[in-house]
Amino acid sequence: xxxxxxxxxxxxxxxxxxxxxxxxxxxYRATMVRQIAxxxxxxxxGMQPEGEWITRAPSLRRKAILLAKVQDEAGxxxxxxxxxxxxxxxxxxxxxxxxxxRQKYSSIFNYPTLSYADVGVIGWLVDGAAICNQVPLCRxxxxxxxxxxxxxxxxxxxxxxxxxxxxLTMMAGTxxxxxxxxxxxxRWWWPSLMMFGPPDDASPNTARSMAWKIKRHTNDELRxxxxxxxxxxxxxxxxxxxxxxxxxxxxxxxxxxxxxxxSELKRVISGDGPCNAQRVGVRRAAHEDGAWVREAAAxxxxxxAARATGSPDAAGxxxxxxxxxxxxxxxxxxxxxxxATA
Amino acid sequence: xSEWPLYEVFVRSKRGLNHVHVGSLHAADDxxxxxxxxxxxxxxxxxxxxWVVRSEHITATSPDExxxxxxxxxxxxxxxxxxxxxxxxxxxx
Numbered sequence: 446x447x448x449x450x451x452x453x454x455x456x457x458x459x460x461x462x463x464x465x466x467x468x469x470x471x472x473y474r475a476t477m478v479r480q481i482a483x484x485x486x487x488x489x490x491g492m493q494p495e496g497e498w499i500t501r502a503p504s505l506r507r508k509a510i511l512l513a514k515v516q517d518e519a520g521x522x523x524x525x526x527x528x529x530x531x532x533x534x535x536x537x538x539x540x541x542x543x544x545x546x547r548q549k550y551s552s553i554f555n556y557p558t559l560s561y562a563d564v565g566v567i568g569w570l571v572d573g574a575a576i577c578n579q580v581p582l583c584r585x586x587x588x589x590x591x592x593x594x595x596x597x598x599x600x601x602x603x604x605x606x607x608x609x610x611x612x613l614t615m616m617a618g619t620x621x622x623x624x625x626x627x628x629x630x631x632r633w634w635w636p637s638l639m640m641f642g643p644p645d646d647a648s649p650n651t652a653r654s655m656a657w658k659i660k661r662h663t664n665d666e667l668r669x670x671x672x673x674x675x676x677x678x679x680x681x682x683x684x685x686x687x688x689x690x691x692x693x694x695x696x697x698x699x700x701x702x703x704x705x706x707x708s709e710l711k712r713v714i715s716g717d718g719p720c721n722a723q724r725v726g727v728r729r730a731a732h733e734d735g736a737w738v739r740e741a742a743a744x745x746x747x748x749x750a751a752r753a754t755g756s757p758d759a760a761g762x763x764x765x766x767x768x769x770x771x772x773x774x775x776x777x778x779x780x781x782x783x784x785a786t787a
Numbered sequence: 788x789s790e791w792p793l794y795e796v797f798v799r800s801k802r803g804l805n806h807v808h809v810g811s812l813h814a815a816d817d818x819x820x821x822x823x824x825x826x827x828x829x830x831x832x833x834x835x836x837x838w839v840v841r842s843e844h845i846t847a848t849s850p851d852e853x854x855x856x857x858x859x860x861x862x863x864x865x866x867x868x869x870x871x872x873x874x875x876x877x878x879x880x
Contacts (some may be wrong), residue, residue, distance in 0.1 A: 466847070466849070466850045466851065467797070467850050505849035513830075516830070520826075520827055520830060521810065523827055524810055524827075527810040527812065528810075529809045530793065535790075537790060544792060559841075589810075591808070592810075600831075698840060717855070739791065739815075742791070742816075742819060743790075743791060743815050745815065745816070746815040746816035746819075750816070
């Protein structure tokens with residue numbers, strides 16, 4: 446055990462990646478599973494606020510863009526579930542935990558999308574904040590997570606740019622359109638800042654996650670970076686961010702900004718946001734309504750396998766073979782599970 | 788609930804390059820695994836060819852025996868070109 450632990454510590458110290466079948470402390474594995482699952486759930490739940498606008502997008506062009514974006518969110522969720530499975534968990538189990546409220550997702554998706562301008566503001570601010578958070582995670586110490594983040598970050602850039610371009614278009618439109626944009630910015634600004642999590646002095650897990658190089662920067666560092674990035678973008682867009690305390694501090698070389706209402710973040714995380722029940726309800730319904738599809742495809746596969754082998758009872762065996770492979774992944778095969786629990 | 792088996796996905800990003808492991812997915816059978824892989828891992832022309840294989844069919848080295856398993860190549864420095872001293876004035880070598 447001591448040798449394995451030393452090997453793990455040395456891997457982290459030398460900035461090498463931890464890979465699925467390596468020995469790792471249980472705390473590291475549990476932290477990674479929690480973080481990756483929470484991230485995956487956020488992508489999947491994150492399809493909903495914008496998905497609601499697909500049928501109401503104002504043109505075919507905007508509809509195609511929004512559809513592609515929401516598909517990307519689904520894809521990001523699946524990359525991340527794939528990474529989580531390399532740690533020996535099963536993604537069906539993670540989905541159950543989400544719809545039973547036993548695992549969380551980003552608080553930002555519990556806010557409603559009241560107008561089409563919200564689609565633009567989500568792309569600009571919410572995806573902008575996500576990019577700030579995620580770019581350093583491309584160097585996270587757990588290999589499969591870091592690789593998933595690289596794919597995701599490449600695609601997020603499209604998300605942010607389409608949002609900003611949408612807002613530029615609206616700001617160049619009528620006064621009514623401009624006021625929709627201002628209203629959306631007012632509603633999404635503070636929740637976007639909350640996406641970075643509690644302040645450093647109230648984030649007990651940060652130190653350990655930084656030591657393990659799961660996280661590379663603290664919540665407050667990333668939040669500051671996001672504010673500094675966003676201020677000039679707001680100016681170019683011609684909108685005012687809803688914070689009277691927001692101003693450049695030449696001494697610090699950063700923008701100062703107002704106090705965040707942490708009680709709101711706590712409230713939304715603990716389930717009392719505007720849309721929590723709706724988001725989980727929609728996800729649960731999609732899972733339950735899709736059960737027949739999963740069963741039909743499995744039955745079809747079992748029949749086809751039986752026909753191929755010509756054995757009448759092969760169908761039954763093929764139908765039950767499915768569950769056994771879960772939890773390995775990353776090129777490791779079923780043997781990985783032995784490694785994962787060793 | 789019937790669980791779909793896990794597949795590993797390998798993508799050749801362009802002609803002339805090897806297939807590279809990109810991740811995994813669940814699918815009912817080989818055919819749908821390929822389609823899911825296309826939808827999930829090549830939404831932006833990332834591939835010209837895809838392989839999928841059931842994860843349980845992959846045999847891998849064990850991390851516990853990593854060092855002994857690869858030991859046979861550890862002490863054979865003479866397999867590398869730098870092992871051989873050649874005078875500087877010999878051209879094209």
